[in-house]
Every structure is written in C-alpha cells, then in structure tokens.
Amino acid sequence: MTERTDTICAIATPPGTGGLGIVRISGPDVPAISVALTGIQPAPRRATLADFRDVHGEVIDSGIVLYFPAPHSFTGEHVLELQGHGGMHVLQLLMRRVIGLGARSARPGEFSERAFLNDKLDLVQAEAIADLIDSGSDAAARAAQRSLQGVFSAQVHQLQEELTSLRVFVEAAIDFPDEEIDFLAESDISQRVRQAENHVQELLTGARQGRLLRDGIVLAIIGRPNAGKSSLLNALSGQESAIVTEFPGTTRDVLREQIDIDGIPVHVADTAGIRETSDPIEAEGVRRARLTLGSADIVLLIRDASDSRDRGEDLHTEVPAGVAMITVVNKIDLLNPQKLRQAIEQDKQAQIWISAKTGQGLDDLRKRIRKTVGASDHTEGSFSARQRHIDALRRSAGHLVAGFNAMEEFQAGELLAEELRLAQQALGEITGEMLPDDLLGEIFSNFCIGK
Ligand SMILES: Nc1nc2c(ncn2[C@@H]2O[C@H](COP(=O)(O)OP(=O)(O)OP(=O)(O)O)[C@@H](O)[C@H]2O)c(=O)[nH]1
Ligand SMILES: [Mg+2]
Known part of the structure; x- marks a missing residue:
C-alpha cells in the first residue's frame, strides 16, 4: 500500500x-x-x-x-x-x-x-492494452481493442453471475439438511450446472480464437533437399527472404519470417533439407531443422512431385507426436495435367498440391493451415485472450463437471457447493479479482515501460 x-x-x-x-x-x-x-x-x-x-x-x-x-x-x-x-x-x-x-x-x-x-x-482490459501494442496483424489489433472495451470481461462477468445464483440456491438448500436432497433433486440443479458448463465451453472456444490471433502459430517447413521449402517460404511471405538454387543443400540456417494468414500471425521457419550428409555445416543445419520441429504448432512436410523417390513417408517419423502435420506436394507445374488430376483425385485431400513457382494451390494450403489450428472463418466479434485465460476457463469447466457428477452420482450438495465455489474462483482469476499479488506482479512486469 x-x-x-x-x-x-x-x-x-x-x-x-x-x-x-x-x-x-x-x-x-x-x-x-x-x-x-x-x-x-x-x-x-x-x-x-x-x-x-x-x-x-x-x-x-x-x-x-x-x-x-x-x-x-x-x-x-x-x-x-x-x-x-x-x-x-x-x-x-x-x-x-x-x-x-x-x-x-x-x-x-x-x-x-x-x-x-x-x-x-480489470486485468483482461489491462492485458488487452499490452496486446494491442504488440498485435501482429490487423485482426489481432481489432480483437485486442474489443477486449480493451470489455467484450471479454462482460462475458466472464455474466458467467460469474450465473454461478452466483447457482451457489446461492445450493447453499440455501444445504442449510436445511432435512429437505436438502429433495429440494436439490426437484430443482433440476444438475441441468443448470451442465448449462453453466456449456456456457464456459462457449467462452473457451472464443478465447482459443483470441489466443490464436494474439500469439499466432509457429509453422516449420521440412522436407528433403531441393523439395522447394525455401521457395514456399518466399511464396508465402511474398518476398525473396531465402536463397533458392537448384543445388540440394542450399539452406543451412533456420530462416524465420512472420506472415499473416487471414489475420492469424504465422511465424514460418524454413529449414535445411533433411538427409544424411558428411558436410559438417549441412549436418548442423539438419540438426537445427530437427530442433525446430519440437517448437512448431504445425509442420509442413514438403514433397517434390517431380521426384519419384520423394514419397515423404520416411520423414513422418521426424515429426514429434502431438504436432500437427500437413503434407504438401510441390512443383505440380512440372506434372502432366491429366496425371495431376488423377493423382489429386486418388489422394482424396490427404495432401495439399501446390506449385511454389506459379502460386497454384497456395490458397488451399492457407485454408488447410487455418483449419488445422481450428481458426474460425471470420474474426469479426472475436476478442484477444491469453493462455492464462484459457487455463482458468478450463479449470472452471472442470469444477462444473465435477460438481455435476457429485450431484448426479452421490446427491452430494456439499460437494457441489464447493465445486461451484472453485469454478467461480477460477473465473475471478481472469478479471483479476481473485489473483494473488505475486501473479499480478508477474503479469504486469511483462508490459512495456511507460505503459
Ligand atoms: N518447377 C518448379 N520448380 C520449383 C518449384 N519450387 C521450387 N522449385 C525449384 O526447385 C529448386 C530447389 O528449390 P528450393 O526452394 O531451394 O528448395 P529447398 O527445399 O529449400 O532446398 P534446400 O534448401 O537445398 O533443402 C530450385 O531450383 C527451385 O527453383 C516449383 O513449384 N516448381
Ligand atoms: Mg532451402
């Protein structure tokens, strides 16, 4: 003080x-x-x-x-x-x-x-100021502005009120132990708890979109040497960032560019082609390529359509479990159009077919990337959110599920009351009403000076 x-x-x-x-x-x-x-x-x-x-x-x-x-x-x-x-x-x-x-x-x-x-x-609004300053795309800036104006906070408050009225009801019932069971059973209380949980889930969906707009995603491009990884980076970013040559083993360092896919900031990393090599510099590049995979949200595995030996499958094992992978077949401009049509038909949309050279198929690739991260088609009305908010919403939903089960299985009003209290507390952490001082300090210390 x-x-x-x-x-x-x-x-x-x-x-x-x-x-x-x-x-x-x-x-x-x-x-x-x-x-x-x-x-x-x-x-x-x-x-x-x-x-x-x-x-x-x-x-x-x-x-x-x-x-x-x-x-x-x-x-x-x-x-x-x-x-x-x-x-x-x-x-x-x-x-x-x-x-x-x-x-x-x-x-x-x-x-x-x-x-x-x-x-x-409130805390969400304060965080939104930092997000507005840091926003990496137009859509992210608009979303941060909406959070700053209180769009997200208002929805959290509405949920809190919903939980307050449930708590008042349940706590009144347990004050009269003789009638508690009948009272709670007759009141459809479980259904109301379930409904509250649905509302938390809806907000969670919105918050996930918001986090995506704020943090963006990390996309790693991997493949065999010469598959066209650097060409794809250049095509997506619209500039000649990476050196492209007809010699396999051109890229060694991991090259990073930030691009914007329909409002989502995407951090793209182009890597060295993966192969066994005796060249120590290239080997270091391959090692770095593998490291990059670990921190990616999505891996684009690039195959060369003109190279019948490049089937991509042997690189699948390189992709860590839990990281989404999109297989991209590049250089389709080199295929005979009829063969290409047949191949695409047989493929049944398992892979994305593109030409980094002509730009063909790039829109399909962008769409697949959006779909893979669960981005909705429109960003209007979305607000910015952080991982911290998502974690709190998840915890809140978890307590509501536990409360629902306590009621359904054991008719345990006391347990339900406690779970409702914890669910509400988790929501309070989002707006900052119930956050310990040290966590508050940590959140603000990540803001810039003078803000
Ligand atoms: N025809 C055609 N050629 C392409 C296409 N994409 C890349 N290439 C050519 O393929 C060769 C290799 O392209 P890069 O982009 O350097 O390939 P890379 O995968 O980055 O190669 P490394 O860095 O050596 O692993 C170059 O000669 C490119 O011009 C494409 O879509 N069509
Ligand atoms: Mg390259």
Missing part, C-alpha cells in the same frame, strides 16, 4: 529519435512537480504550452503539458504528460529532472498496474 503513495515517471514513447517524446508522471506529487518544472499549474485536461526547466532555471525543452487530476486519469491518480521533442538525450534530461523533483522510474507496466488497482480497468 505504501508503494502506491509514491510518484512514478517514465518515457512513454519508444527509444530512439522521433518528432515527439512523451514523459508520463503519475502519483500524488504531480501538482508540485508540475509547478517546479514549468512554473505553472496547468488547467486540467487542456493542452498548455510551457517551458520545462532544470534545477538552475535553464530551459531543457519546451512543449505541451497535459494535466489529469485524480481520479479522472488513466491510472486514477494525478497524471502529468510532458510532450517534448523526441530525442533520447533531451528526454533523459527531462527524466532526471522529474526524478530530482521526487518521482522514481516506473517499473514495466506500472501505470497499467495502478489503473487496475484503482479499478480503472
């Missing part, structure tokens, strides 16, 4: 040079700092031109001051924003002066943490 009585400051604009640089200050000393620094107490919420002066009265910079008195500010405390010029040195001078006047450097995410502690935002 004592910590929140101090005043914090940070450079809120990114490091480097720019037209503007912003220093943000929050806490009880803001009015005093403002007067000492600029000689004025600016009118609330008005842009005011002022000189920022050092301890000797010399001008460090001049710019706009914005004053937001508590509680009507982002953090809920007095906030001052100094908008000066965006050079690292001038901003450092300004920061040193503000610190000299009694503020201290803010920790990463500390402004958002104060906003949360002062009930300006």
Whole structure:
C-alpha cells in the first residue's frame, strides 16, 4: 500500500529519435512537480504550452503539458504528460529532472498496474492494452481493442453471475439438511450446472480464437533437399527472404519470417533439407531443422512431385507426436495435367498440391493451415485472450463437471457447493479479482515501460 503513495515517471514513447517524446508522471506529487518544472499549474485536461526547466532555471525543452487530476486519469491518480521533442538525450534530461523533483522510474507496466488497482480497468482490459501494442496483424489489433472495451470481461462477468445464483440456491438448500436432497433433486440443479458448463465451453472456444490471433502459430517447413521449402517460404511471405538454387543443400540456417494468414500471425521457419550428409555445416543445419520441429504448432512436410523417390513417408517419423502435420506436394507445374488430376483425385485431400513457382494451390494450403489450428472463418466479434485465460476457463469447466457428477452420482450438495465455489474462483482469476499479488506482479512486469 505504501508503494502506491509514491510518484512514478517514465518515457512513454519508444527509444530512439522521433518528432515527439512523451514523459508520463503519475502519483500524488504531480501538482508540485508540475509547478517546479514549468512554473505553472496547468488547467486540467487542456493542452498548455510551457517551458520545462532544470534545477538552475535553464530551459531543457519546451512543449505541451497535459494535466489529469485524480481520479479522472488513466491510472486514477494525478497524471502529468510532458510532450517534448523526441530525442533520447533531451528526454533523459527531462527524466532526471522529474526524478530530482521526487518521482522514481516506473517499473514495466506500472501505470497499467495502478489503473487496475484503482479499478480503472480489470486485468483482461489491462492485458488487452499490452496486446494491442504488440498485435501482429490487423485482426489481432481489432480483437485486442474489443477486449480493451470489455467484450471479454462482460462475458466472464455474466458467467460469474450465473454461478452466483447457482451457489446461492445450493447453499440455501444445504442449510436445511432435512429437505436438502429433495429440494436439490426437484430443482433440476444438475441441468443448470451442465448449462453453466456449456456456457464456459462457449467462452473457451472464443478465447482459443483470441489466443490464436494474439500469439499466432509457429509453422516449420521440412522436407528433403531441393523439395522447394525455401521457395514456399518466399511464396508465402511474398518476398525473396531465402536463397533458392537448384543445388540440394542450399539452406543451412533456420530462416524465420512472420506472415499473416487471414489475420492469424504465422511465424514460418524454413529449414535445411533433411538427409544424411558428411558436410559438417549441412549436418548442423539438419540438426537445427530437427530442433525446430519440437517448437512448431504445425509442420509442413514438403514433397517434390517431380521426384519419384520423394514419397515423404520416411520423414513422418521426424515429426514429434502431438504436432500437427500437413503434407504438401510441390512443383505440380512440372506434372502432366491429366496425371495431376488423377493423382489429386486418388489422394482424396490427404495432401495439399501446390506449385511454389506459379502460386497454384497456395490458397488451399492457407485454408488447410487455418483449419488445422481450428481458426474460425471470420474474426469479426472475436476478442484477444491469453493462455492464462484459457487455463482458468478450463479449470472452471472442470469444477462444473465435477460438481455435476457429485450431484448426479452421490446427491452430494456439499460437494457441489464447493465445486461451484472453485469454478467461480477460477473465473475471478481472469478479471483479476481473485489473483494473488505475486501473479499480478508477474503479469504486469511483462508490459512495456511507460505503459
Ligand atoms: N518447377 C518448379 N520448380 C520449383 C518449384 N519450387 C521450387 N522449385 C525449384 O526447385 C529448386 C530447389 O528449390 P528450393 O526452394 O531451394 O528448395 P529447398 O527445399 O529449400 O532446398 P534446400 O534448401 O537445398 O533443402 C530450385 O531450383 C527451385 O527453383 C516449383 O513449384 N516448381
Ligand atoms: Mg532451402
């Protein structure tokens, strides 16, 4: 508690040079700092031109001051924003002066943490700010904005209310032990618990989409040398990132590119062709290719349609269990069209047939990738979410299932009441109402400085 009585400051604009640089200050000393620094107490919420002066009265910079008195500010405390010029040195001078006047450097995410502690935002919304800043695609940015506006939180609150009314009911029943069993049995309580579980599952589906938009997926391209892995990376990313030659064994390092497949950020890794080799550099490339597989969400196994020896099957064993695999047949432009048609027909959509050279089949590949990660066809209305939220929703659903079983099998009202309590607690962790302080600190410490 004592910590929140101090005043914090940070450079809120990114490091480097720019037209503007912003220093943000929050806490009880803001009015005093403002007067000492600029000689004025600016009118609330008005842009005011002022000189920022050092301890000797010399001008460090001049710019706009914005004053937001508590509680009507982002953090809920007095906030001052100094908008000066965006050079690292001038901003450092300004920061040193503000610190000299009694503020201290803010920790990463500390402004958002104060906003949360002062009930300006819940935890989902605070996280959404960080996600908006970090978003890797247009769809991810829109989804983060929706979470920030409270779309996700509202659904969590609705579930919490549903559980509250169930708890009130069950707890009232166990207060009258003589009638408890009949009362609960007649009330269809199990069905209502099941319904609540369904609602948690629905939210879980939405949250999984949201996590996908936020974190994206890791896609590793593997195959025999010369199958066209690097050509596919270039075709998907729309630029010549990787060297392509007709010589097998061209790629050695793992090459990474971020692309956007219909709004999902996809981190693509192109790897060395897998084969036995006596070349130590290529062997290291093959070792790295195998390592990359372990961290992938999807492996694209590329086969060469023009090479009758390349059947791909012998590489299946390279793919770790639990990692999704899509087999892609490349270079179909080299096949006779009639043969190609027959082959595709016989294949019954087991593999995706493409030409990295002409771009044929790439749309099918993108669709298959989306389908494999369970992405829905449209991202409208989706909100951003994190693994932490998914874990909490899963736990909540698990407690509801346990509560349902306790009631159905043993007519155990006490057990049901306890499971309902735990289910509700798990939901409370999402919005931050029931999260221990150390976890809160950990979440905010991953935010950027000045946010
Ligand atoms: N006709 C045709 N040629 C292709 C296609 N894709 C790749 N190639 C050619 O195949 C050769 C190998 O392509 P790369 O993309 O370097 O293959 P790679 O799998 O990355 O090879 P390594 O890095 O050596 O393992 C090059 O000559 C490409 O031009 C395709 O779809 N059609
Ligand atoms: Mg290559």
